[in-house]
Amino acid sequence: MGLCLGVAFFVGPYFESYAVRTTFAALILVVAIFGFAFLLHYLMEFPKLKAIMERRHTTRLMYLPAVLMALFALYLIAFAPRGTSGFNRFAVAMFGIFIVLYFGLALWALIHSFVKATPDERSSSGLNLMLAGALIGLLPLTIAALVGIFAPTVVLPGARFYFLTMVLIPITMAIAVMRKEAAALPASAATPST
Numbered sequence: 001m002g003l004c005l006g007v008a009f010f011v012g013p014y015f016e017s018y019a020v021r022t023t024f025a026a027l028i029l030v031v032a033i034f035g036f037a038f039l040l041h042y043l044m045e046f047p048k049l050k051a052i053m054e055r056r057h058t059t060r061l062m063y064l065p066a067v068l069m070a071l072f073a074l075y076l077i078a079f080a081p082r083g084t085s086g087f088n089r090f091a092v093a094m095f096g097i098f099i100v101l102y103f104g105l106a107l108w109a110l111i112h113s114f115v116k117a118t119p120d121e122r123s124s125s126g127l128n129l130m131l132a133g134a135l136i137g138l139l140p141l142t143i144a145a146l147v148g149i150f151a152p153t154v155v156l157p158g159a160r161f162y163f164l165t166m167v168l169i170p171i172t173m174a175i176a177v178m179r180k181e182a183a184a185l186p187a188s189a190a191t192p193s194t
Contacts (some may be wrong), residue, residue: 001168004035026077030070036102037066042108044175047117047125047180048098050109069098103138110134124183126176135173137165 007028015021040062044050054057072094081087114127122128140162147154156162 001038002174004038005166006035006150006170008035021059022046022077026074029073029077033070033073033098034063036099036106037063038086040102040106040109043106043113046173047113047121065101066097069094071193079172089127124179125133126172126179129172130176133168137167137169137172140165166177 012024012028015024040146041059044053044058044062072091075081110127110130114122114131117127144156144159144162144168149157
């Protein structure tokens with residue numbers, strides 16, 4: 001999940017061939033799109049499996065918007081339809097809705113896990129750290145986006161580098177997984193093997 005979303009922030013190598021360059025850009029875009037779905041899937045199963053995940057088609061429904069968005073992105077890259085202002089607004093809106101949908105659901109899953117967990121579970125599974133990482137990682141970008149919408153002439157100091165705070169999200173999630181594994185280790189070590 002972290003690698004897939006991280007790919008979106010890097011330009012990558014430059015290829016002289018237009019076809020190779022376009023193919024590589026399409027691949028990077030599809031990987032980044034699925035990074036959002038992987039983030040949601042991760043948070044629906046960590047630290048405990050959410051009840052909705054036990055339903056038969058939940059996983060398929062969770063990945064369906066990512067598949068549709070990836071196909072739409074590939075269509076735009078492969079066929080390069082004539083970009084009227086209406087079509088361009090539609091494409092930007094689709095990508096915006098997609099990102100807000102997945103980030104919103106992922107944040108809901110994280111908050112749901114945090115609220116349902118006991119203070120001991122929050123500490124042992126790293127939920128405190130994950131929530132702090134998500135807030136610190138997303139807050140500067142959210143503030144910059146809101147300022148850009150409501151006061152587009154205002155320039156925030158260092159705004160070009162706010163996206164760097166997002167590195168805290170996969171780092172804190174990885175630490176949380178390691179904490180949960182370390183907390184579960186003594187219990188499994190105490191069980192005699194057969």
